[in-house]
Amino acid sequence: MSHNTFGHLFRVTTWGESHGTALGCVVDGCPPGIRFTQAEIQSELDKRRPGQSRFVTQRREPDEVKILSGFVMDEDGETMITTGTPVSMMIENVDQRSKDYGEIARQYRPGHADYTYDVKYGIRDHRGGGRSSARETAARVAAGALARKVVPGMVVRGALISMGVKEIDRSRWNWNFIDDPENPFFTPDPGSVQVFADYLDGIRKAGSSVGAVIEIVADGVPAGLGAPIYAKLDQDICSNLMSINAVKGVEIGNGFWAARITGEDNADEMRIGNDGKPVFLSNNAGGILGGISTGQAIVARFAVKPTSSILTPRQSIDVDGKDVEVRTKGRHDPCVGIRAVPIGEAMIACAIADHYLRHRGQTGRV
Amino acid sequence: MSHNTFGHLFRVTTWGESHGTALGCVVDGCPPGIRFTQAEIQSELDKRRPGQSRFVTQRREPDEVKILSGFVMDEDGETMITTGTPVSMMIENVDQRSKDYGEIARQYRPGHADYTYDVKYGIRDHRGGGRSSARETAARVAAGALARKVVPGMVVRGALISMGVKEIDRSRWNWNFIDDPENPFFTPDPGSVQVFADYLDGIRKAGSSVGAVIEIVADGVPAGLGAPIYAKLDQDICSNLMSINAVKGVEIGNGFWAARITGEDNADEMRIGNDGKPVFLSNNAGGILGGISTGQAIVARFAVKPTSSILTPRQSIDVDGKDVEVRTKGRHDPCVGIRAVPIGEAMIACAIADHYLRHRGQTGRV
């Protein structure tokens, strides 16, 4: 990626730190004539907002998005219509609780970017993670809300499928359960809620943290998006997911599992369906063959590492080169992966929207 | 990625198909004054050359690289010195065995890009996989050979760590064994050779194929390369790896495993070493924290799916929309992952070289 901009035709630039005045994004290259409301953008943002259950950070952020440019208001006074010029969106930081960052400013938290920041830049905004704070992801979600509207008929949904050593039962998968108010985990498996809750309560009480695996599924993506190599649709999806803070692995379709099985088991066989159209008999490929979408559902997964900010003391060093013991207090997510679900959705929506426009540009199709 | 170009300051553009006249790459942005020989580039290419054991395709390609621009010859008549202008390298295709592609031209091989090519472009070079042939990777390896020289002291090495259901024993890891003439698998574990050989013989005789997992380690990478988000070093490494044909998953450091363990187990603790410099007590992060290199070894893995071209018949359809049964004859790798090792090395070398120059550009450091 080129610095803090991603996408080639549908381009997103984000800016802002955890504890600055505001953060935001500029969505450039959006097709003209796309209709949306602030409420739609806001509702995506609300999904990743902290403070909604005891399992996520209690930092209170209204995360209210302001849309500053790139639209004309329809006569209803509510519907915005993109004009084709850059759409700038901003979210002000209101809960910048004043506290003593003295220790954090001087100690390198293990697993954090503190040390590498200092080596790279020689200067760092130590407040709350700076640029690589989870706060920044609000800008991605806002951009993704627009991206969803670029590809007609596309639906992008995500689910948490494992937390630490606990996994869902895929046979109970229910997309509708994701938005259930009784579901604080974005799990598609109603039976997993109590398991995850108990598990995470234990993790939290132990002053520990735990990672998660997220699965994103994009339905309604037309065949033909992507390229055989280099601008592969799966590659840009993986790059977008890997650009999220704390992500350590990504895979498409059956992913790493494909490396364990044989060619005949991995191949997705095809038949002509009753309507005369091609039908795939399986989807090991995750909807992408040779870098190009097949028309099946796009399936991607990513692994989020456990939050590094934990109460459990860890050995480290400080800026003066002395050995220290670090204990990170504050309002931290015991499983930052939970809130990563809408972020992953947004990043995949952006990748697909970009390839939709690129495909149309090169080939004139769709 | 922008079409068939990758990298931001160290930029590589590749071109060429399996059965065209030639293939090659243009390396743009290479620093001036880098000394190399054709033999060095060639020796990297020879590693991925087919036909070297019974476990890889018997297609014979000398893969002789020609270096066409971007250098002046030193007085020794052998050492080339980059001038800072584009280095163009070309490999001619000599073994374009004439054969009947009639069936392949009309049938969509399951797991191949045949179908998606036709949907996307409406036209396709059906000979040997076209652009997404393994042949194209020769261009990547040539570019990677130059990239290795951009970062002083960097050593990039790769190893096959599993093939289908068979894994190496990491306790026997021996880098020196990789280049052993008795080792046709790029495995670092001498004890695995016989296991892999027997396994792959069985796969081949069954008209089947199998995938593999490759691990790449880059030593000697200075701390400070990358960015907190978006231009993360790990992200660009993953994007580069995912751009390789047949790759379905990538991970950094302990990767997907990080999602299973706790924050205190995942954190790489630090101490001040005897020389007064920071020492990490583990490397779960794979040498990258917050998107920026730590100075530890960079560790990445990627999963290669089993070759789709298999003798075992599979159900599919043809271009006329009829159901067919496909059996792919020809000289195909039963485990294309074997030859992916030098390719993965090259792609990671390119990613790191690019970030080395970007870091120097932005900060003036290194």
Added chain:
Amino acid sequence: MSHNTFGHLFRVTTWGESHGTALGCVVDGCPPGIRFTQAEIQSELDKRRPGQSRFVTQRREPDEVKILSGFVMDEDGETMITTGTPVSMMIENVDQRSKDYGEIARQYRPGHADYTYDVKYGIRDHRGGGRSSARETAARVAAGALARKVVPGMVVRGALISMGVKEIDRSRWNWNFIDDPENPFFTPDPGSVQVFADYLDGIRKAGSSVGAVIEIVADGVPAGLGAPIYAKLDQDICSNLMSINAVKGVEIGNGFWAARITGEDNADEMRIGNDGKPVFLSNNAGGILGGISTGQAIVARFAVKPTSSILTPRQSIDVDGKDVEVRTKGRHDPCVGIRAVPIGEAMIACAIADHYLRHRGQTGRV
């Protein structure tokens, strides 16, 4: 350029329309450790602010810049220090005088982008020029204020050298006069003020408008920036200048004049100076030879067309395809070129800052 982003390492993205909530820019890739104050940015902005004399639009805009991210505040509470992350700057639109845009919304003003907007996008924000309003240039000036600080010792200054048929007398060139409060024209020639004033009063009274030519000079630019072709420093300077609204021509050094003179007259001869360093005996090349800076002053000029919004009636058509006569009322600059001076400075500063970082990245020099 890639949409609304320019630069490769020092990257600027701008957003915002004439009559939206706000406009702004994101400066990405800025080196860390650059010290600046809001007052410095503001003082650049104030130069292009309207309403400062009777010769520019009377629209009143305080153009107060807010700096939203990418810095830490120094202990003095005033000096900001860049951290290497994106610097977001915003200017709110306060003087959005409500008026009847009925006619403008339906009539295509000759010389304006009204017609082409509608053809391209099928939708348009007709208020005040939309995206191609002179308002947008405030974002460029803010970015340029940072760019000036990237290259140590660089000074970028601009001057209006002709207005319509009136030209300055170059023998009276005085840089110090540019900022003189008695000089509403950015002219370096004190003797030209009365000439320009009388001329422009006549133009204004006639309900007409007139164009201008601006010259920008960058001193203190180190030799070696740019590339022989394609990433030529002069090319990126020209591209940046041509990206400004209403610019129709650009030239470097003696520019179009070079096409009229002989090779021996055009060549800038060299001698070794008393200090042993190379000295150029002239600067026809405008400080750039073969796309690369020579160490001499960089000199560029650009032509700004006359404002299209004039009181004099012009023939045109409307959105319904009917012939109409257009007369544009409102607060328009009779010579929009005057305020283009600080904008040209900013765009050249950005181009040079970008090449400074690129040169350092590729070669490790400077």
Added chain:
Amino acid sequence: MSHNTFGHLFRVTTWGESHGTALGCVVDGCPPGIRFTQAEIQSELDKRRPGQSRFVTQRREPDEVKILSGFVMDEDGETMITTGTPVSMMIENVDQRSKDYGEIARQYRPGHADYTYDVKYGIRDHRGGGRSSARETAARVAAGALARKVVPGMVVRGALISMGVKEIDRSRWNWNFIDDPENPFFTPDPGSVQVFADYLDGIRKAGSSVGAVIEIVADGVPAGLGAPIYAKLDQDICSNLMSINAVKGVEIGNGFWAARITGEDNADEMRIGNDGKPVFLSNNAGGILGGISTGQAIVARFAVKPTSSILTPRQSIDVDGKDVEVRTKGRHDPCVGIRAVPIGEAMIACAIADHYLRHRGQTGRV
């Protein structure tokens, strides 16, 4: 531009030096299904080939283009059809006359990039101008030949309109005369041939050289290409032209002249034509309003400086920092601007093709 690549969707990367083995280009992003022949590409190349009259360098280069990838051959064995993958084209250098470059290698020719190369890279291929040789432009012309086919109905033509102090008479403009075998100058004015011939003979005999101004006109360009600012069609045209070696100025439509006239004179008035479609009554804008094409002819001009390689002695310095007198012998064009005509055509064709695809990508129109 990003190094030696230009264009966003229709992307061209060029490589190669004056005296290397070969030079060429990679055209990436070309739409699939474009039909062309090698003869068509070759005929464009032949236009800029040296050695065709006494007024251009006598270096003999067949400039035979080889097309290496990105196409399938039609059944006629002659027509190539693009597949959407990179089209690589190569031209081998055959006339690398061995000669003594001793002096040129050590002396900085005034007006040449010799000095700036050394400052930038610390190393240089001194043979024949290296990367900034006119040889390189063959690659641009080959790419342009493909670009011409991307926009249906587009015709791009160029003409030399002045040479040194001699100008054509525009009232005698005749496009058909350009290709007349009696016309060695690409002039559209039959009456100018003898004038230019006599003038240039004098220049040549005097050991001097002279510059030229070229005008390029693109007919058949649909309205709607470009963007209001930053990705302006005129801006990318100017950038492409300015990327050509020896170009010092560019303008669109009436260009610098627009700065001299009033708003009412500059505005291109509109009427509804008999067919109900908009008609412009003039074309001062050069076919581009607010950065977006109007549907009128695109008109651009560029100034080429006089060849720096002249027999007339000039003062300079050498690599050891000594004062020297330089006299450049060899086969040099007395007016390098003549052969710039097809190059300018190619660069504009590439710019328009790119914007055609970008417009289609963003808006789905055309």
